[in-house]
Amino acid sequence: MELTQLTIDSARSAVQERKTTALALTEAYYARIQKEDGQIGAFLTLCKERALEQAGRIDRMAAEGKPLSPLGGVPVGIKDVMSTRGVRTTAGSKILGKYVPPYDCTAVARMEAAGAVVLGKTNCDEFAMGSSNENSAFHPVRNPRELSRVPGGSSGGSAAAVAADMAVAALGSDTGGSIRQPASFCGVVGLMPTYGRVSRYGLIAFASSLDHIGPLAKTVKDAAIVLRTIAGRDPMDSTSADVPVPDYVAELEKPVRGLKLGVAKEYFGDGLDDEVRHAVELAIDKLKGLGCQVVPVSLPHTAYAIPTYYLIATAEASSNLARYDGVRYSYRAPGVKSLSEMYRCTRDEGFGAEVKRRIMLGTYALSAGYYDAYYLKAQKVRTLLTRDFEEAFRKVDAIVTPTSPTAAFRLGEKSNDPLAMYLADIYTVTADLAGIPGISIPCGETKEKLPIGLQILGKHFAEATILRVAHAYEQAA
């Protein structure tokens, strides 16, 4: 049994049946991290003490013959934007370089309550702002498939950790594609749930109307297990929805025959790489072969999604990041003489270039004289984008698209051109704006052996449907 290649179920069963122990499993993952992560850079902080303590607790339960919870003994990574009590949480930023939260994020607490062993905190773009993980203040992450390529972002560390067998699964966050795009680039499964499906309590806020927490995993079933664990109303987050959580794992086995899948031409236009197009078309054919019916749909406002997103997300970010002022958290610029100088110098030294760019854009869009032209306009177009989906979902059960227009690009390729970088999210931002769930699953490789991702979008709170389609494709592929 190769300990670092197990899925959630096989790892949990091995611990339950005493074929291995949670401690041995945890040590095997740390050994793997020790060996591999020097060149990949997926982790920012390891929390070995906390992990071994949890593993010991699980092993005692297994030894007593008690049934383990669904994640019993399973080693996982947590994106470093989720608060972990007593474990440094940086959001990939120098300004939180030494921040140690006094409480746990609800999603992390639910993972641990279900038996997961948190190995450490995974690298990400600073405050989750980026599509390549090159915006981490600490070090970039490299794509485990090809080290000269980016892993995608912003949850690049979580995706790379899972792809390189340094975690069975991981939590990420998605504001404009930050779970699905890195999943696609690294060849793993990434699920963004419906807005409100998973509590954000303890998530370091980037854009509150767009932020989602979700899993990155090796299989669709693993993603379903994690979602079932973290979903559901949390009184600590008033935006978490009071909608029942189905058994996503049981739902996987329902047939897909007869499901209607929408294909929108707007997701297959200029800018889509030929190899990606070909792989996605083959995947759609395969789904047809499984009995799904393919129906053309139109999402006419898709071309306006990126500008809409970059106004709304940056406006919210400029407000959310105002709290980093050198008073309460971590970093303060040295040698300052007045309060105003302290704010400015702390933020100037503490934030990286992309974060400052977005704070500036967001502040500009909200400033007097520009609010109507930019922010309010974007909110109205958001309505149009959402209506596009409402219209399409009257005809179909899910929509299939490429996750990203290209496979993983090279480090440095887009880092000097913010707009080119933003366009990497062109097929993913729409779901964040409309609040609908989306999953990315591997659907082949380019000639250079780079993974390609298939995205499946669903109706609000219809995660079970997109998981089911994804599972059927995965089993058939």
Added chain:
Amino acid sequence: MKVTEKDVAYVADLANLELSGEERAGMVRDLNSILGYIERLNELDTSKVEPMAEVSDRYGVDESKQGSERFAYASREDVPEGLRKSLPQEIALENAPDTDGMFFRVPKVIER
């Protein structure tokens, strides 16, 4: 060029950012490039479209109710301790760069 160096200085001031001379020049270039792209939103007539602040005002609410009643699930009793106890003072101060053990300490606010 829509955004000038003067605009950048004004917005940096609002955002409590200092920005070096070099950063300001880069910001003028980047904001103009991004805002140029954003201009395409003006192709759309949105005069009769309602703005949308977030998704949960459309989904996951009690649709038979009106106004804030629709979010009834999100409301709770207003209790002094809230849903969890407030952090003890020493823990709340733990991450601060400077305290006197009781309060956050900052440079002098009022200058004579």
